[in-house]
Amino acid sequence: MANDGYAGRYLRVDLTKEKFTVLPTPEEWKRKYLGGLGMGAKIMWDEVPPEVKPLSPGNRIIFATGPVNGTLFPPSGRYEVISRSPLTGWWAHASAGGFFGPEMKYAGYDLIIIQGRAKKPVYLHIDNDLIELRNARHLWGKNVIETTDQVIKELKDPDVKVACIGQAGENLVRYACIMSDYFRAAGRTGLGAVLGSKNLKAIAIRGTRGIKIANKEKFNRLLEDAFKRHSPEGKYWEYIESFRKYGTFSLTDWENAIGRLPTKNHWTGYFENAEETIGMEPMKKRHYKRHASCFGCGIQCKYSSIVKEGKYAGTESEGPEYETVEGFTSNFLSTDTNALIRANYLCNIYGMDTISVSHSISWAYESYEHGILTKKDTDGRELIWGEDGMDHVIELLEEIPFRKTKFASLLAEGSREAARRTGKGSEAYAIHVNGLEASGQDGRPHKSLGLTYAINVRGADHLTSLSSLDELGYKEEIRRRYKKETVDILADRWDEKYKGYIVADMEELYALCDSALLCKYGVMWPPIYYHQDFGKIISVITGFTEYENPKELNKLARRICHLRRCFNVRLGWSKKNDALHPRFTEEPMPTGPAKGQVVHLEPMLREYYQVRKYDWKTGYPTKKELEEVGLEDVAKELKRRKKLIPVYRGKKAFDIRKK
Amino acid sequence: MSKILVVDIEKCSGCRICELACSWFHEEEFNPAKARLSIVSWKKAAINYPMICEQCEKAPCAEVCPTDAIYKDEEGGAWKVDEAKCIGCKFCIQVCPLGAISFFEEKRGAIKCDLCDGDPQCVKYCPMDAIEFVEEDKVGLKKKRISAEKLFATMQEVK
Numbered sequence: 001m002a003n004d005g006y007a008g009r010y011l012r013v014d015l016t017k018e019k020f021t022v023l024p025t026p027e028e029w030k031r032k033y034l035g036g037l038g039m040g041a042k043i044m045w046d047e048v049p050p051e052v053k054p055l056s057p058g059n060r061i062i063f064a065t066g067p068v069n070g071t072l073f074p075p076s077g078r079y080e081v082i083s084r085s086p087l088t089g090w091w092a093h094a095s096a097g098g099f100f101g102p103e104m105k106y107a108g109y110d111l112i113i114i115q116g117r118a119k120k121p122v123y124l125h126i127d128n129d130l131i132e133l134r135n136a137r138h139l140w141g142k143n144v145i146e147t148t149d150q151v152i153k154e155l156k157d158p159d160v161k162v163a164c165i166g167q168a169g170e171n172l173v174r175y176a177c178i179m180s181d182y183f184r185a186a187g188r189t190g191l192g193a194v195l196g197s198k199n200l201k202a203i204a205i206r207g208t209r210g211i212k213i214a215n216k217e218k219f220n221r222l223l224e225d226a227f228k229r230h231s232p233e234g235k236y237w238e239y240i241e242s243f244r245k246y247g248t249f250s251l252t253d254w255e256n257a258i259g260r261l262p263t264k265n266h267w268t269g270y271f272e273n274a275e276e277t278i279g280m281e282p283m284k285k286r287h288y289k290r291h292a293s294c295f296g297c298g299i300q301c302k303y304s305s306i307v308k309e310g311k312y313a314g315t316e317s318e319g320p321e322y323e324t325v326e327g328f329t330s331n332f333l334s335t336d337t338n339a340l341i342r343a344n345y346l347c348n349i350y351g352m353d354t355i356s357v358s359h360s361i362s363w364a365y366e367s368y369e370h371g372i373l374t375k376k377d378t379d380g381r382e383l384i385w386g387e388d389g390m391d392h393v394i395e396l397l398e399e400i401p402f403r404k405t406k407f408a409s410l411l412a413e414g415s416r417e418a419a420r421r422t423g424k425g426s427e428a429y430a431i432h433v434n435g436l437e438a439s440g441q442d443g444r445p446h447k448s449l450g451l452t453y454a455i456n457v458r459g460a461d462h463l464t465s466l467s468s469l470d471e472l473g474y475k476e477e478i479r480r481r482y483k484k485e486t487v488d489i490l491a492d493r494w495d496e497k498y499k500g501y502i503v504a505d506m507e508e509l510y511a512l513c514d515s516a517l518l519c520k521y522g523v524m525w526p527p528i529y530y531h532q533d534f535g536k537i538i539s540v541i542t543g544f545t546e547y548e549n550p551k552e553l554n555k556l557a558r559r560i561c562h563l564r565r566c567f568n569v570r571l572g573w574s575k576k577n578d579a580l581h582p583r584f585t586e587e588p589m590p591t592g593p594a595k596g597q598v599v600h601l602e603p604m605l606r607e608y609y610q611v612r613k614y615d616w617k618t619g620y621p622t623k624k625e626l627e628e629v630g631l632e633d634v635a636k637e638l639k640r641r642k643k644l645i646p647v648y649r650g651k652k653a654f655d656i657r658k659k
Numbered sequence: 660m661s662k663i664l665v666v667d668i669e670k671c672s673g674c675r676i677c678e679l680a681c682s683w684f685h686e687e688e689f690n691p692a693k694a695r696l697s698i699v700s701w702k703k704a705a706i707n708y709p710m711i712c713e714q715c716e717k718a719p720c721a722e723v724c725p726t727d728a729i730y731k732d733e734e735g736g737a738w739k740v741d742e743a744k745c746i747g748c749k750f751c752i753q754v755c756p757l758g759a760i761s762f763f764e765e766k767r768g769a770i771k772c773d774l775c776d777g778d779p780q781c782v783k784y785c786p787m788d789a790i791e792f793v794e795e796d797k798v799g800l801k802k803k804r805i806s807a808e809k810l811f812a813t814m815q816e817v818k
Binding site for chain 2: 070071072074077099106145148149181182183207208209210211212213216227230231289290291292293294295296297298300302303304318
């Protein structure tokens, strides 16, 4: 263990050969890619060529931490999982909070790289230097809670941290997730199915080693400041307090107020009376049970909830988060929060991404509404919107993880594939971008979000480049970060101007956040940390003082952004993928505060391409830009594959950032 | 007047910041295994409890110690371990009714809460104010107030 924030080693597990390799984490990986998504991108690029299919043994699945994880700097309890997605076919990452990530580092591993396929179901047990594969035949077919309980019981260690898959992962549901600490989900892009394809049911980890850092005095100063920012003295206390009191579903009220709460399969962004029916007050009053937390968190948005009456009485689970609230209430025009808590519980125990599964089911509901699906297709079910339709949603959540019927199995493929197989115009109701179901956001009332969905490496997600500054009107923060003449325009969430620049800036910021790595709350909702904060904390923890220089820091962020995109470009990603579902670009918002709005993607995309120096015709990267950020080898390979532009000939980007 | 640590279990969310602050202050590293206090968690039920040394009046750890390595720091009121005297017999760990003492692998000896010389870091960093540093004779009053607040909240709910 050096004094650089890293555990110092990484573990490679070859499940086919039943072989473990522990090696020092290379200096190059640390310095050039930092950790988390950065290191994940480096390994995916080096080890997973395009011919390796997502569910084949050759695919890698990487559990990654960063130098900040497990330290006292808040909120540092996350880990990232990186792979190639069985849902979308593109780059995949998902992140979870809880306690698993820091425990990896305490056991002495910055990364766990998994490859191959076990002959029979196994689970991986790590206790400091002990590494073993254990039989998991008896766990196969068990849900997340049963599996976690059983692993803890047979290892005789109540403090062991368990990440596992439920039945959805075993049965290769395309949006199966990985669950850790019972309720924390590495949710998106179907990584649970990747583990399922490898016959790896769980990873159980325990460690008692420490993490040391480069500069104690400077760290203490940053620490004081960071805790102050998470306290009533900080300027975002109002938001933190709200998250602490209600959980992330306080966003439900805020989103509905700006007409951005996806309703009826993203048909509109406004759910009438949401504040009184599914908003933060009724949710808290009806379901709040107990406060909870992830590791090392200054925000503290976690809690557990319970159903107190009706047929689901006694159902209890941590969450639901905002995305799940939207997915199982307004998304189905339902105010039945009991059904919501039940749905959240089922997704958690079977291990399914609540966003993708809710929106795959709502694809079926809207297709049914338009007569494309009939009772013949739905096992005799009438798929109707509203509270009365929620029984069928709950039934489907019980069937999809097991692919029990043809219909359930169709939905288990995700909305893009389900619509492709169904045809008859049902594609119009599969609200995805590049194969990933749209999350609880909408670009029409929040234009920059439209661009975010279009250019994200993993499709329509809200965590790779979303700008919360225009979304929630953090105008003071806009003023602090960006040039004077851009402030009013940036703050206007309906104005496309400069939004390509701010999305690029956010993508870079989140690349640092996901590599260092910290929780996205804290850089996003609310926007507590910005680039210079990352520069400082990276420098004092790792000793890589060059990152206090904004230019070097920006190069690091761009390197990570480019490398992920290049992974996709090598797979065939081009300009045509930087697009949106027509629902967002052609169907004006029908109701609510943003009525009449659509996304005009092109002006934002042009700005974004200027920053990234992508070729407007093909969407390919430029040689010089890749070389400037230290990706010479990547440029060489893309050139060989004829996916590289020698010289950037487009317009120069306007730098909105203050010097 | 000495002060001791008082825990409000209802407030503890189990984030383990106290453990990190403790190991950082004492060992200059981040390692819950080296913390002088531990969060005991039942994750499935979201129940957490920070197990801390209550600085007993009649401390079994000190009484049982064969080398008198555990002594009372009269100034701060904490029972401390004299590393030079500790022989690593682990008797103190076994007799502590709370399990508040741990064995420190690297130093091959016992570690316990020393109240950070009067400025407990767990109290300083706890984001939920679940641990407070209270004067001994006010502990009872403090607990009464916590109970009364809960009772009051319940009464409000019933109304």
